[in-house]
Amino acid sequence: MLEIENLKVVAEGKEILKGVNLKIKEGEVHAIFGPNGSGKSTLLAAIMGLPSYKITEGRIIFRGKDITGLPVWERAKLGIGLAFQSPPEVSVRLDKLLERIKKGEIEKYVDALNMRNYLERNINAGFSGGERKRGEILQLAAQKPDLMLLDEPESGVDMENIYVISKVINELLEKEKRIKERKKAAIVITHTGYILDFVSASIAHIMMDGKIVCSGPPADVMRNIKKNGYEKCVECMEVEE
Amino acid sequence: MRGVHGGGRMNSLKQLGLDEKSAGKFIMDNEIVTELKVENEAVEILPSSEAIEKYGEYYFKAISPDKDKYTKMVSDGSVNGYFIRVKEGHTIDLPIQTAFVITDDGLKQLLHNVIVLEKNARLNILSGCLASAYRDMHVSVTEFYLDEGSYLTYTMIHNWARDTEVYPRTAAMLKKNATFISNYISLTRAKMIQSSPVAYLDENAIARFYSILYAKDGSKFDIGGIAKMNGEGSRSEIISRVISQDSDVVSRGLIEGNANHSKGHMECSGLLLGSGIIHTIPELKSSVENVDLSHEAAIGKLAEDELYYLMARGIVEDEAKSLLIRGFLDVGIKGIPPAIREQIDRAIDIMAVASF
Structure with missing residues (x-):
């Protein structure tokens, strides 16, 4: 579904991504770990096409199409959806935006995510951290993207709501189907790994200094990080070529 | 914007909401009253030319004819415009609709409107203005007399032509417990709009001015509101949202607290697009100790992160x-x-x- 080749990205004059390679197939969920500033969010922003991130080298192929030069809205229309880590307050009412972007019925997700009381408010205006995250997932539910980019979906969210969010994410990922029949995929950035207790990942990667330095089964990667920290962890994992 | 005659005119009036059910209608094309209809016995609507004989005491009482050259133009000219009165204690559910249409090039449309709400009367007025002429001018004097406990919402949705100059002069006298809600919406280019309605508030009266303005393509707007809170416990609010797109906008407001326990708030928000100018002038004035006045003003551009x-x-x-x-x-x-x-x-x- 997604192929990233030697991606180099500059933001605010500084090279953040220094040659990222990544392949994602339908039905897969990729978790990305890494210290602050290692380039995790930049990777998602570059896949989405947010304009403050300049791609200086490499290519992004989505469903066989080179999207490296495409504007952000075209990527969204092709089926890429981003749940922002820190979404801004936007002077548009949430229900108006949902109405505009929704594909099919979203009422059940409004209730599942406890967002009914927020529909007539401007997006994120006065929302708590957890409400913002639920709002992001609700918007993704409306977009129904093939590839979900989830930037720390659980940060600032209490345990109960992590479960609520995860349930919706699993539904959007068609987790109820057999692996081979799933057409959706996701990249999840997580610091804590809590979300992976509910949304099972196929593979985990560690990013360090703008590169994916190692990859492996999520449980092993997490155990290693907890035990040895990022630096040491990389040494004991198999490095992906 | 030319060609509001016939179908185009109907569509434009529709756009101003004038096709809906109403308790009464007053439409003036250029200088001729083309529709006057009253559908509620508690409402009286007259052309000002007639009303000035019957209700002369209301004309130029809240505003002086010598206030400026525009009030002078109205007082010197022939009397056009409407008189609307709602009888004591009546609540009129459907709105009264009024419209002033200018299609004659170079016309100076001079109007004098008077609205009287007797004690505890309630009314909503929807007023549309529509111009499609060149070098035209709309000058109006509008006086509101809201007796004790009355409630008026007055919503103006305006659609001027590129070349129109607009000089409304408005004053509202609010007796005890009266409420006046004024909404001014102007979203097209106009050569010049200059307006600053004044409300005089007696005890526990409430005045709210809302302005929604989109000045585009070289428009010049100077728009504000003045609330003089002269009665104890009176309240006022002046709130504006102004967009200036390659235009020059002055957004002003003045709230005076002249009686104890009066409370006023002003909010001017401006959005700049292109090479526009927005100048906000929020003023607060207090002559007694026990008042609560506040204002906030902000000007910005479209935020990229939101976009x-x-x-x-x-x-x-x-x-x-x-x-x-x-x-x-x-x-x-x-x-x-x-x-x-x-x-x-x-x-x-x-x-x-x-x-x-």
């Missing part, structure tokens, strides 16, 4: 901009009936779609 947030949802740039503009202008007017709110929303929707 890209919407675009990341698959919305193209121009549409994302008009969504943000639509959102900015959504001031959340309180105290108006749903039907009038719908008219305001509709006018803003049409503008937002057309803006990019």
Whole structure:
């Protein structure tokens, strides 16, 4: 579904991504770990096409199409959806935006995510951290993207709501189907790994200094990080070529 | 904007909400009254030319004919405009609709309007103005007399021509417990609009001025509101949302607290597009100790992070901009009936779609 080749990205004059390679197939969920500033969010922003991130080298192929030069809205229309880590307050009412972007019925997700009381408010205006995250997932539910980019979906969210969010994410990922029949995929950035207790990942990667330095089964990667920290962890994992 | 005659005119009047059910109608084309209809016995509507004989005591009582050259033009000219009165204790559910249409090039439309609400009367007026002429001018004197406990919402949705100059002079006298809600929506280019309605508030009276303005393409707007809180416990609010797109806008407001326990708040928000100017002048004045006055003012441009947030949802740039503009202008007017709110929303929707 997604192929990233030697991606180099500059933001605010500084090279953040220094040659990222990544392949994602339908039905897969990729978790990305890494210290602050290692380039995790930049990777998602570059896949989405947010304009403050300049791609200086490499290519992004989505469903066989080179999207490296495409504007952000075209990527969204092709089926890429981003749940922002820190979404801004936007002077548009949430229900108006949902109405505009929704594909099919979203009422059940409004209730599942406890967002009914927020529909007539401007997006994120006065929302708590957890409400913002639920709002992001609700918007993704409306977009129904093939590839979900989830930037720390659980940060600032209490345990109960992590479960609520995860349930919706699993539904959007068609987790109820057999692996081979799933057409959706996701990249999840997580610091804590809590979300992976509910949304099972196929593979985990560690990013360090703008590169994916190692990859492996999520449980092993997490155990290693907890035990040895990022630096040491990389040494004991198999490095992906 | 030419050709509002025939079908185009109907559509434009429709756009101003004038096709809906009403308790009465007053439409003036250029200098001729083309429709005058009253559908409620508690309402009286007369052309000012007649009313000035019967109700002369209301004319030029709240505003002096010598206030400026525009009030002078009205007092020197022949009397046009309407007189509307609601009898004591009556609540009129359907709005009264009024419209002034200018189609003659070079016309100076001079108007004198008077609205009288007797004790505990309640009324909603929806007023549309529509111009499609060149070098035209709309000069009006409008006086409101709201007796004790009365409640008026007065919503103006205006659609001027490129070349129109507009000089409304407005004053409202609010007796004890009266409420006046004034909504001014102007979303097209006009050569010049200069307006600063004044409300004089007695005890526990409430005045709220909302302005939603989109000055574009070299328009010059100087728009404000003045609330003089002269009675104890009176309250006022002046709230504006102003967009200046390659235009020059002065957005002013003055709230005076002249009696104890009066409370006033002012909010001017400006959005700059292109090479526009917005100058906000919020003024507070107090002559007694026990008042509560506040104002906030902010000017900004379309925020890029908001724009890209919407675009990341698959919305193209121009549409994302008009969504943000639509959102900015959504001031959340309180105290108006749903039907009038719908008219305001509709006018803003049409503008937002057309803006990019």
